[in-house]
Amino acid sequence: xxxxxxxxxxxxxxxxxxxxxxxxxxxxxxxxxxxxxxxxxxxxxxxxxxxxxxxxxxxxxxxxxxxxxxxxxxxxxxxxxxxxxxxxxxxxxxxxxxxxxxxxxxxxxxxxxxxxxxxxxxxxxxxxxxxxxxxxxxxxxxxxxxxxxxxxxxxxxxxxxxxxxxxxxxxxxxxxxxxxxxxxxxxxxxxxxxxxxxxxxxxxxxxxxxxxxxxxxxxxxxxxxxxxxxxxxxxxxxxxxxxxxxxxxxxxxxxxxxxxxxxxxxxxxxxxxxxxxxxxxxxxxxxxxxxxxxxxxxxxxxxxxxxxxxxxxxxxxxxxxxxxxxxxxxxxxxxxxxxxxxxxxxxxxxxxxxxxxxxxxxxxxxxxxxxxxxxxxxxxxxxxxxxxxxxxxxxxxxxxxxxxxxxxxxxxxxxxxxxxxxxxxxxxxxxxxxxxxxxxxxxxxxxxxxxxxxxxxxxxxxxxxxxxxxxxxxxxxxxxxxxxxxxxxxxxxxxxxxxxxxxxxxxxxxxxxxxxxxxxxxxxxxxxxxx
Amino acid sequence: xxxxxxxxxxxxxxxxxxxxxxxxxxxxxxxxxxxxxxxxxxxxxxxxxxxxxxxxxxxxxxxxxxxxxxxxxxxxxxxxxxxxxxxxxxxxxxxxxxxxxxxxxxxxxxxxxxxxxxxxxxxxxxxxxxxx
Numbered sequence: 001x002x003x004x005x006x007x008x009x010x011x012x013x014x015x016x017x018x019x020x021x022x023x024x025x026x027x028x029x030x031x032x033x034x035x036x037x038x039x040x041x042x043x044x045x046x047x048x049x050x051x052x053x054x055x056x057x058x059x060x061x062x063x064x065x066x067x068x069x070x071x072x073x074x075x076x077x078x079x080x081x082x083x084x085x086x087x088x089x090x091x092x093x094x095x096x097x098x099x100x101x102x103x104x105x106x107x108x109x110x111x112x113x114x115x116x117x118x119x120x121x122x123x124x125x126x127x128x129x130x131x132x133x134x135x136x137x138x139x140x141x142x143x144x145x146x147x148x149x150x151x152x153x154x155x156x157x158x159x160x161x162x163x164x165x166x167x168x169x170x171x172x173x174x175x176x177x178x179x180x181x182x183x184x185x186x187x188x189x190x191x192x193x194x195x196x197x198x199x200x201x202x203x204x205x206x207x208x209x210x211x212x213x214x215x216x217x218x219x220x221x222x223x224x225x226x227x228x229x230x231x232x233x234x235x236x237x238x239x240x241x242x243x244x245x246x247x248x249x250x251x252x253x254x255x256x257x258x259x260x261x262x263x264x265x266x267x268x269x270x271x272x273x274x275x276x277x278x279x280x281x282x283x284x285x286x287x288x289x290x291x292x293x294x295x296x297x298x299x300x301x302x303x304x305x306x307x308x309x310x311x312x313x314x315x316x317x318x319x320x321x322x323x324x325x326x327x328x329x330x331x332x333x334x335x336x337x338x339x340x341x342x343x344x345x346x347x348x349x350x351x352x353x354x355x356x357x358x359x360x361x362x363x364x365x366x367x368x369x370x371x372x373x374x375x376x377x378x379x380x381x382x383x384x385x386x387x388x389x390x391x392x393x394x395x396x397x398x399x400x401x402x403x404x405x406x407x408x409x410x411x412x413x414x415x416x417x418x419x420x421x422x423x424x425x426x427x428x429x430x431x432x433x434x435x436x437x438x439x440x441x442x443x444x445x446x447x448x449x450x451x452x453x454x455x456x457x458x459x460x461x462x463x464x465x466x467x468x469x470x471x472x473x474x475x476x477x478x479x480x481x482x483x484x485x486x487x488x489x490x491x492x493x494x495x496x497x498x499x500x501x502x503x504x505x506x507x508x509x510x511x512x513x514x515x516x517x518x519x520x521x522x523x524x525x526x527x528x529x530x531x
Numbered sequence: 532x533x534x535x536x537x538x539x540x541x542x543x544x545x546x547x548x549x550x551x552x553x554x555x556x557x558x559x560x561x562x563x564x565x566x567x568x569x570x571x572x573x574x575x576x577x578x579x580x581x582x583x584x585x586x587x588x589x590x591x592x593x594x595x596x597x598x599x600x601x602x603x604x605x606x607x608x609x610x611x612x613x614x615x616x617x618x619x620x621x622x623x624x625x626x627x628x629x630x631x632x633x634x635x636x637x638x639x640x641x642x643x644x645x646x647x648x649x650x651x652x653x654x655x656x657x658x659x660x661x662x663x
Contacts, residue, residue, distance in 0.1 A: 149629065156627035156648050157554060163649035164560035171652075173567045196649060203629065212631075411634055411645065470638055 008120070009052040011073075012085060013038040013061050017108050021056065021085070021116070028117035040064040040072060047076045054120055055082045057102075059093060070097050081127030083119060103127055141210070148206045152199045159199070163192050194333070201336040205319060208343040215258040215347045216414065218434045219371045222255040222262075222287050222297055223248040229266035230285060237274050243282030244270070252287055255297050256371040256433065257348050265341045266301070269364045272337065273303035276323070276362070281305060295370055296350065302363040308356040316354055317342045341366075371433075374504040380430040380449055387499050388428075391485040392455050393510050394446040396420065396462060399477045412471045413442045419469075420444060423461040425454070435511070445511055447485070455482055483510055546663050547571040549590035551581045551607065552625075553599050557648075561594065561625075568656055578602025582610050585617050592662055595642070597626040597633060608640040621662040625650060 008025070012018040018036050025032055035052070037043050040063050043055075055077070059069045073082060084105035086094035094105035103123035106116065166189050168174055170182065177185070207213045230246050237244040255262075266285070273283035281304040290298050308316070308323070315321050320335040345352045345366045356362035381388055398416060400409045413434070420431045424446055432445040446462075448455050459480050467478050488494060488502045548570045552558045555576070562572040575584045579601035585593065593611075597604035604624060611617045624637045627648045634645040644658045 153627050153629065157557075160627065160648035161554070161556050161560065164557060164564070167652055168560055168563055171564075171567075173563055192649075207631075411638060415635065415638075470641060470643070 007050070007052045008032050008034050008054050008056055009043060009046055010034050010036040010056045011038075011040070011043045011061065012036060012056070012058045014058070017058070017085065020109070021111075024111060024113040024116045027113035030117050030120070032120075038062070040069055043073065044076050047073070047080075051077060052080060054124055055080055056085055056120075057082055058085045059090070059097065066093055067097060067100065070100060070102060074101060079127070079131055081123040083123050145206050145210050148202055152203045155195075155199050159192060159195055162188070163196075166192060198334050201334050201340060204340045205334075205336045208340060213340075213343055213347060215261050215344065216417075217256050217258050217348065219254045220257055220259045220262070222252060222257075222299065222368065223250070225259060225262055226266060226285050226287055226299070229263055229270060232267060233270045233274065236271070237283065240274055240277075241279040242274050242277045243280075244274070245282060245284045247284060247286040249288040252289060252297050254371040255368050257368045258344075261344045261348075262368065265344050265366065266299070268337045268341045269301040272364070273301050273305070273362075276305035277303040278305065281361075293367070295372070296367040297370060298365060298367055300363050300365040302361060304361045307358045307361050308354075309358050310356075313354055313356060317352070338364075373432075373508055374500050376430065376432065377447060377504055377507065378500060380428060380447055381500065381503055382496070383449075385496065387487055387496070387503065388449040389487065390449065391487055391503065392448045392482050393485050393507060394448055394455065394459060394462070394480065394482045396444045396446065396466065397479040397481075398442045398444075398466070398472065400471055409442075409471065412469055412476075413444075415469060416442070416466050417444065419465045420446060420462060423458055423465060424448065425458070429458070432511075445507075447507060448482075485510065545569055545571050546591040547573060547588060548659065549573045549575065549581070549585060549588060549593045551575050551578075551593060551599065551604075552596040553577060554596075564652065564656075565659075570659070576600075578604070578607045578610075581607045582614075582617075585611065585620065586614065589616070590620060592659060593620055593622045594659075595622050595624050597624060597628050597637070604637070605640055608637065608642060612641055623655070623658055623662065625655070 040061050059066055081103045084094045084097050084102050085108050086105050104119050170185050283303045285301050287299045317338050319339045322335040342352045349369050350367040352366040354364050429448040434444055462480050472478050485506050488499050550558050550561050553576050558574045565572050573588045575581050577600045595604050621643045623644045624642045625646045630647050637645050
């Protein structure tokens with residue numbers, strides 16, 4: 001026989017049933033070696049050491065019962081075929097297990113040696129087929145992602161060339177241009193930019209598909225971010241004579257989100273709004289709090305465009321969806337923007353949805369979580385139901401060699417954050433998410449819960465590792481300082497929750513003070529002196 | 532204290548920039564723009580010539596593509612560091628490749644900035660001025 005299972009793991013607690021199965025296997029003259037164990041824990045230990053060709057499993061064991069038994073086996077050895085041995089009365093459960101991925105089930109006592117032998121052989125065969133299907137599916141996904149990433153890279157090179165020469169001409173570097181020529185070239189540049197955006201979307205969607213889209217949440221002012229997005233989109237709105245308005249509730253606390261990604265989402269929604277609103281219409285961006293969900297901020301972008309039919313609404317966030325009614329010169333794009341936007345929001349733990357009525361505009365809404373220092377601090381500052389005795393706030397301040405290298409500076413800061421996370425003791429210390437600062441100085445904070453001895457070791461590590469970053473080595477500066485955080489003494493007057501809030505308030509206050517006395521503000525003063 | 536006289540100011544000495552890119556059209560466009568902004572340029576098309584030319588011309592700055600024949604951009608970064616006279620030349624990487632997979636690596640290899648093509652002209656010029 002070609003595909004003989006060489007080694008069968010039999011998991012059966014009833015010695016009589018185990019012997020019977022062994023007997024049937026011997027009768028079938030299959031060349032198998034049977035290893036029999038009575039408990040799930042023994043089976044898991046066996047699977048640690050050796051991978052059998054097949055598992056014969058009784059679902060009801062002394063230490064595990066029902067579907068859970070199969071789940072544990074599958075978790076341990078996902079590629080090994082499993083055949084269930086069931087009693088006369090638990091065929092329902094056995095059938096359920098088949099739905100979950102069990103290859104077959106045999107009713108104990110009803111099995112002839114021939115049936116057993118065939119069941120085992122087919123189980124191994126089927127599992128092999130499933131496995132190769134899964135591998136080929138993974139290869140296809142991998143290929144698709146590699147293909148898209150390759151194509152978008154190759155598309156960039158000619159695109160860059162067009163971009164370069166068009167901007168050379170537009171900037172008058174190849175001689176003066178007539179007004180008509182300038183206007184035509186601007187049209188070319190606009191199309192180049194659209195193409196660029198499409199290539200970017202293609203890559204982003206590929207990343208979202210393969211779970212590689214990343215967000216780096218910080219503590220941000222959402223009102224500020226909305227104003228920034230609106231300022232960026234104003235020229236496009238003005239060109240189409242579409243009004244662009246902002247209504248941000250001033251009392252919204254800080255939000256915990258990746259500012260670049262959140263800006264991307266806002267721009268995408270506003271851009272769509274403008275695109276689908278006729279001249280003299282308007283687009284409104286709002287942010288507010290909702291009573292029923294106090295941990296989130298609600299952001300919406302509404303337009304006075306044509307709106308969408310109800311049946312389109314569930315489809316708009318699908319990949320490659322394009323409005324079938326898009327009219328006059330609205331180039332639809334790839335239809336990936338909303339898909340990416342929704343993915344980004346989901347990565348923040350938020351939701352995105354749309355409401356629309358044909359003829360009276362659409363409203364796209366999404367939520368982002370509020371920043372809660374107390375929630376972040378909780379796992380670090382509380383130990384066995386009590387506040388830790390000593391807490392320290394370590395401030396890490398980076399000043400770049402030059403402000404103009406902003407692209408790389410951002411990367412330097414991101415790497416600093418990575419390094420900080422490696423310098424701290426993960427179970428007891430916390431690297432706070434960076435605060436979005438507009439200045440050139442990046443200030444990062446670490447909350448450490450410990451005695452000063454360990455903190456100074458950590459600070460030395462930070463100085464060594466962060467100080468070795470190329471931009472800092474090349475002349476930027478790094479300052480690492482520590483300040484104790486007052487911890488309220490345990491008393492009957494304060495609940496643990498109140499104590500945590502008190503610590504969070506202290507940390508917030510020190511950070512605030514630190515940012516104001518630190519280089520961010522002094523830089524501002526310097527600038528004021530300079531002008 | 533900032534003393535520079537504004538962008539493209541003539542008060543600045545003409546700095547020499549070496550452009551390393553295997554696409555002749557891109558090299559030419561970039562050189563045109565750099566010269567229009569009062570820089571001198573030297574162009575090379577592969578990784579091997581990049582090192583030879585850097586030794587001969589001693590540019591004040593290098594704009595480097597990553598996908599190159601005869602030694603890719605990473606090999607160039609590595610080789611530059613092996614010559615003490617060249618190790619201090621700031622390198623700005625300008626590539627069509629994905630920043631996610633390459634930015635960190637190029638900065639670790641010693642580049643001072645990373646731009647993905649097509650780059651914004653003003654941002655690129657800003658970074659160049661900042662390095663000089």
